[in-house]
Amino acid sequence: MDRSFLINEIKRLKTERNACTLAHNYQVPEVQDIADIVGDSFALSRAAAKMDKEIIVFCGVRFMAESAKILSPDKKVLIPSKYAGCPLADSITAKQLEAMKSKHPGAAAVCYVNSSAEVKAISDICCTSSNAVKVVESLKEDEVLFVPDENLAGYVAEKVSGKHIIPWPGHCITHARITVKDLVKTSKEHPEAEILVHPEVSEEIRESSDFVGSTSQIIDHARKSSNTEFIIGTEIGVLHKMKKDNPDKKFYLMSPRLVCENMKMTSLESVYRCLLNMEYEVSVPENIRKKAENSLEKMLCIE
Ligand code: 13P
Numbered sequence: 001m002d003r004s005f006l007i008n009e010i011k012r013l014k015t016e017r018n019a020c021t022l023a024h025n026y027q028v029p030e031v032q033d034i035a036d037i038v039g040d041s042f043a044l045s046r047a048a049a050k051m052d053k054e055i056i057v058f059c060g061v062r063f064m065a066e067s068a069k070i071l072s073p074d075k076k077v078l079i080p081s082k083y084a085g086c087p088l089a090d091s092i093t094a095k096q097l098e099a100m101k102s103k104h105p106g107a108a109a110v111c112y113v114n115s116s117a118e119v120k121a122i123s124d125i126c127c128t129s130s131n132a133v134k135v136v137e138s139l140k141e142d143e144v145l146f147v148p149d150e151n152l153a154g155y156v157a158e159k160v161s162g163k164h165i166i167p168w169p170g171h172c173i174t175h176a177r178i179t180v181k182d183l184v185k186t187s188k189e190h191p192e193a194e195i196l197v198h199p200e201v202s203e204e205i206r207e208s209s210d211f212v213g214s215t216s217q218i219i220d221h222a223r224k225s226s227n228t229e230f231i232i233g234t235e236i237g238v239l240h241k242m243k244k245d246n247p248d249k250k251f252y253l254m255s256p257r258l259v260c261e262n263m264k265m266t267s268l269e270s271v272y273r274c275l276l277n278m279e280y281e282v283s284v285p286e287n288i289r290k291k292a293e294n295s296l297e298k299m300l301c302i303e
Helices: 003-017 029-033 041-050 062-071 094-103 117-121 132-137 150-159 180-189 203-207 215-224 238-245 268-277 286-302
Strands: 019-024 037-039 055-059 076-078 108-112 125-127 143-147 164-167 194-197 229-233 250-253
Touching: 003 019, 003 268, 019 029, 019 041, 029 238, 029 268, 037 041, 041 055, 041 062, 041 286, 055 062, 055 268, 062 076, 062 117, 062 286, 094 108, 094 117, 094 143, 108 132, 117 286, 125 132, 125 286, 132 150, 132 286, 143 150, 150 164, 150 203, 180 203, 180 229, 194 215, 215 238, 229 238, 238 250
Parallel strands: 019 037, 019 055, 055 076, 108 125, 108 143, 143 164, 194 229, 229 250
Antiparallel strands: none
């Protein structure tokens, strides 16, 4: 379908249906460009909670759209691709978290936002990569179950003193594709470049980097830094805003394999079809939604 036709139709349908589109920083450039808000998981959760439109089209993966529904139960939340999931979020079930909790009865349960609504519902508080350190610091318990990302858990354990962090052994398959060889190669090719990575990368990659942050924190850092060259250790989607914001700076992806197939399932055409056919609607059973909302709201109060 013709690109300008799709853009005009999306604009028209958004007005007609009183809809907005939220897009994660990992979305393809053309989907970011038609979005009302583009951001990291934290910014998008906050935006979803405050949106005044009747319909939210969430251009991201399922757990993100689910979080929007949890925070805005009276809105219709649609996701353009019903298959856009997150293997990291799927790596732990509520039953597995229950078992972990019963082994550590005095511990607080913190779940990364990359988790199902059921896991959020039985956690004490949620966090995103931008506020995980603050969330864990805010807890009164010394023992903390941190699920499902073991790399983010390791990063938090490094930053927060006086807490015993017990991680779940999950990880992001996209970030796990970065090898030390990739890091050595890109650093040799661009010795002056600053290395910016997401906390979902492995410990050995994180330890050799200059800055660790969420997707939006990486984007902000590149804009504010006096450096002109950057090696990026997260999904390719972030390069779009970075290049737009900094036309005179140079960005190199740490590995060509940093492409999340799930994030790339959304296209201009699927956003158009989503608005046209009002599909696919995201729902969360009310008993689970209420409990999950509590974990998300607690997180939103922290930052
Ligand atoms: P951010 O919260 O940094 O946007 O990351 C979301 C995510 O899913 C990373 O893989």
